[in-house]
Amino acid sequence: MSSYLPCGTYHESYRDEQKWWRTPFIKGKMIVMVILLLALPYLVSGEWVSVAYTINYYILAALGVQLLIGYCGQITLGHAAFVAVGAYCSSMMILFIPWPQFILDWGLAYPISMVCAGILAGLWSVLFGLPSARVKGFYLIMTTMAAQWITVPLVITQYVSQIGGRGHYFSLPPGTIKLGPWVIDSDEKIYYFSLVLVAICLLAMGNMVRAKIGRAWVAIRDNDIAAETIGVNIVLYKLLAFFVAGFFAGIAGSFYITALSFVSPEHYEWFYSLLWVGIILIGGVGSIQGLVFGSAFVVLVFKLLEMGVLGLSGILMESYPELGFITTKIIFFKESAFGLAIMFFLIYEPNGLAYRYWQLKNYFNLWPFSYTGKGA
Amino acid sequence: MELFLQLLVTGVMLGSIYALVALGWVLIYKCSGVLNLAMGELTMIGGYVCLSLYIRFQTMMSIESAFLLSLLGTLFVGLCLGLITERLFLRKMIGEPILAVIMVTVGLSFFFKGMVFIVWDTDTQVFLPRVFPIEPFEVWGVAIGQVYFWSFIASIILMVVFVSFFKYTRWGLSMQACADDEMAALSLGVSAKFVYALAWAIAFMAAGVGGTLLGNINGLNYSVSLLGLLVLPVVVFGGLNSIPGAIVGGIVIGILQNLSGGYLDQYFPGGIKEIAPFVFMVFFLLFKPFGLWGWERIERV
Numbered sequence: 187m188s189s190y191l192p193c194g195t196y197h198e199s200y201r202d203e204q205k206w207w208r209t210p211f212i213k214g215k216m217i218v219m220v221i222l223l224l225a226l227p228y229l230v231s232g233e234w235v236s237v238a239y240t241i242n243y244y245i246l247a248a249l250g251v252q253l254l255i256g257y258c259g260q261i262t263l264g265h266a267a268f269v270a271v272g273a274y275c276s277s278m279m280i281l282f283i284p285w286p287q288f289i290l291d292w293g294l295a296y297p298i299s300m301v302c303a304g305i306l307a308g309l310w311s312v313l314f315g316l317p318s319a320r321v322k323g324f325y326l327i328m329t330t331m332a333a334q335w336i337t338v339p340l341v342i343t344q345y346v347s348q349i350g351g352r353g354h355y356f357s358l359p360p361g362t363i364k365l366g367p368w369v370i371d372s373d374e375k376i377y378y379f380s381l382v383l384v385a386i387c388l389l390a391m392g393n394m395v396r397a398k399i400g401r402a403w404v405a406i407r408d409n410d411i412a413a414e415t416i417g418v419n420i421v422l423y424k425l426l427a428f429f430v431a432g433f434f435a436g437i438a439g440s441f442y443i444t445a446l447s448f449v450s451p452e453h454y455e456w457f458y459s460l461l462w463v464g465i466i467l468i469g470g471v472g473s474i475q476g477l478v479f480g481s482a483f484v485v486l487v488f489k490l491l492e493m494g495v496l497g498l499s500g501i502l503m504e505s506y507p508e509l510g511f512i513t514t515k516i517i518f519f520k521e522s523a524f525g526l527a528i529m530f531f532l533i534y535e536p537n538g539l540a541y542r543y544w545q546l547k548n549y550f551n552l553w554p555f556s557y558t559g560k561g562a
Numbered sequence: 563m564e565l566f567l568q569l570l571v572t573g574v575m576l577g578s579i580y581a582l583v584a585l586g587w588v589l590i591y592k593c594s595g596v597l598n599l600a601m602g603e604l605t606m607i608g609g610y611v612c613l614s615l616y617i618r619f620q621t622m623m624s625i626e627s628a629f630l631l632s633l634l635g636t637l638f639v640g641l642c643l644g645l646i647t648e649r650l651f652l653r654k655m656i657g658e659p660i661l662a663v664i665m666v667t668v669g670l671s672f673f674f675k676g677m678v679f680i681v682w683d684t685d686t687q688v689f690l691p692r693v694f695p696i697e698p699f700e701v702w703g704v705a706i707g708q709v710y711f712w713s714f715i716a717s718i719i720l721m722v723v724f725v726s727f728f729k730y731t732r733w734g735l736s737m738q739a740c741a742d743d744e745m746a747a748l749s750l751g752v753s754a755k756f757v758y759a760l761a762w763a764i765a766f767m768a769a770g771v772g773g774t775l776l777g778n779i780n781g782l783n784y785s786v787s788l789l790g791l792l793v794l795p796v797v798v799f800g801g802l803n804s805i806p807g808a809i810v811g812g813i814v815i816g817i818l819q820n821l822s823g824g825y826l827d828q829y830f831p832g833g834i835k836e837i838a839p840f841v842f843m844v845f846f847l848l849f850k851p852f853g854l855w856g857w858e859r860i861e862r863v
Contacts, residue, residue: 460668
């Protein structure tokens with residue numbers, strides 16, 4: 187979904203049209219954005235830096251959901267399971283593998299474990315994607331849900347958490363997460379690390395969906411029987427989609443242990459699977475921009491709600507002390523608000539925030555002589 | 563052998579509650595094609611509504627009549643909530659793609675869950691004084707808890723009521739017509755909107771009673787909504803649009819859950835009871851994706 191270009195701008199080759207940066211204006215916009223993103227920790231306080239890397243974490247985690255639902259049409263409601271697999275794989279490799287000294291010195295343990303986490307999560311995802319060869323729609327939703335129920339409450343809580351006899355969660359001692367010469371220990375470093383990961387993953391995803399694989403995925407999404415008749419190996423491409431989605435999920439899980447510095451099953455509950463699907467619905471299905479918008483929207487709304495409820499309860503506590511219970515129930519206000527947001531977006535703006543942004547962009551690109559009707 | 567019989571009987575009785583909730587799910591799917599993931603929250607709401615009514619009523623009258631009255635109250639509240647939900651959210655989603663409709667029900671489930679925990683707390687709450695005596699009675703050496711027994715009776719009665727409503731009344735017949743072929747039903751003067759509203763109202767009522775009974779067995783907390791979610795393996799087993807399938811599936815899943823709790827718990831400690839139906843469902847999907855009596859849809863490009 188590329189927007190209309192301003193008057194007088196045209197392309198002479200297909201290659202020009204497929205470029206990432208098609209006009210100097212877009213290039214300038216991107217450079218400004220990159221500078222702003224890099225300068226963010228100096229512009230805002232530490233609290234908002236953590237909000238920023240939470241947004242980045244949600245982008246990474248929902249990336250696989252966007253790939254499966256938005257590009258390949260395979261609905262998944264169990265993505266938190268694969269993120270959990272990534273997080274546990276990475277933290278257990280750091281904790282339990284007797285790394286040779288030179289690897290520790292060069293700070294390679296964490297990157298190696300991150301790649302392994304991605305691969306393991308991808309394979310785990312393929313395992314639960316296997317039924318997609320036979321079933322689709324609602325039945326596939328059931329199997330991905332089963333992935334969630336089998337992975338998190340059973341395998342991870344009951345068996346993996348018992349390894350090493352440390353109780354229910356593994357905590358990572360400070361200084362263990364080391365990336366080359368840098369020890370990732372402050373909010374700013376986590377933020378920059380997340381920024382690099384998001385940039386790499388979004389570029390990889392964007393290039394994948396405009397290449398041969400991406401076209402095959404979109405064909406499967408639009409009509410899988412028709413795709414099969416024109417020669418797309420649908421089982422192979424579906425499983426590939428599951429693998430890539432699981433890989434991104436593993437990277438996301440492996441990243442987030444830097445922020446938490448421990449892993450425990452409660453960060454990978456079913457709620458999060460649904461949250462990530464909700465993010466892509468709010469942002470826009472089948473659009474990478476939508477993923478970013480959706481994550482930012484959800485995290486910021488949660489943050490504002492939290493601030494609002496806390497501020498409100500401060501006032502309430504003074505005049506109505508019996509209403510003080512509201513502060514303890516912030517999480518439920520968040521859940522209700524999120525539920526309402528999903529429903530209202532689906533009913534009133536099913537194309538998501540990305541579509542609104544596209545409309546806005548076109549309006550300014552074509553202003554004042556829009557030739558495609560009002561506002562479009 | 564005694565353990566087996568014990569688990570079997572309790573499983574059948576527990577399964578009858580699942581069957582009741584699954585009946586509501588299947589009615590919604592048959593009539594309006596909505597795959598509802600909010601069923602767990604619907605059961606939870608029913609349980610909490612009944613509990614607060616019961617606490618209010620039991621100071622005024624005897625326990626039995628208070629419970630019956632609050633059960634009737636739950637049915638009424640379920641009816642109203644069902645009609646409101648359908649009107650506000652689901653009616654606008656007719657004809658939208660499957661993911662959109664499913665995610666609306668997911669949004670609904672988040673909304674209801676948040677609201678339930680804001681209004682009632684997250685602590686486990688029980689029906690006090692107990693509605694059903696705690697002493698079990700014995701039949702041929704098998705001890706049956708009175709809660710289980712009366713839940714079984716109540717679910718059977720309600721299932722018979724709903725099924726006969728569906729089969730023999732005018733409104734039920736219009737629901738059947740709509741489920742069979744919506745276009746033809748519309749052309750014969752059946753109001754599809756009315757049918758959808760009715761289906762949601764019935765689902766809310768069935769889930770509410772199911773939640774009340776489950777709350778009587780284990781106490782009310784978040785786990786009731788997880789038990790309500792077991793309706794999904796049930797309908798996958800029985801077939802998505804088959805009412806007998808829902809009933810048989812509910813009982814089978816109840817038995818399966820109890821047997822795995824009794825026999826497998828020593829090998830896989832913790833939680834196997836809740837997970838077993840989902841594991842079973844995955845394997846069942848691989849071999850018989852349309853369930854026992856579901857319609858097999860033939861797809862054309």
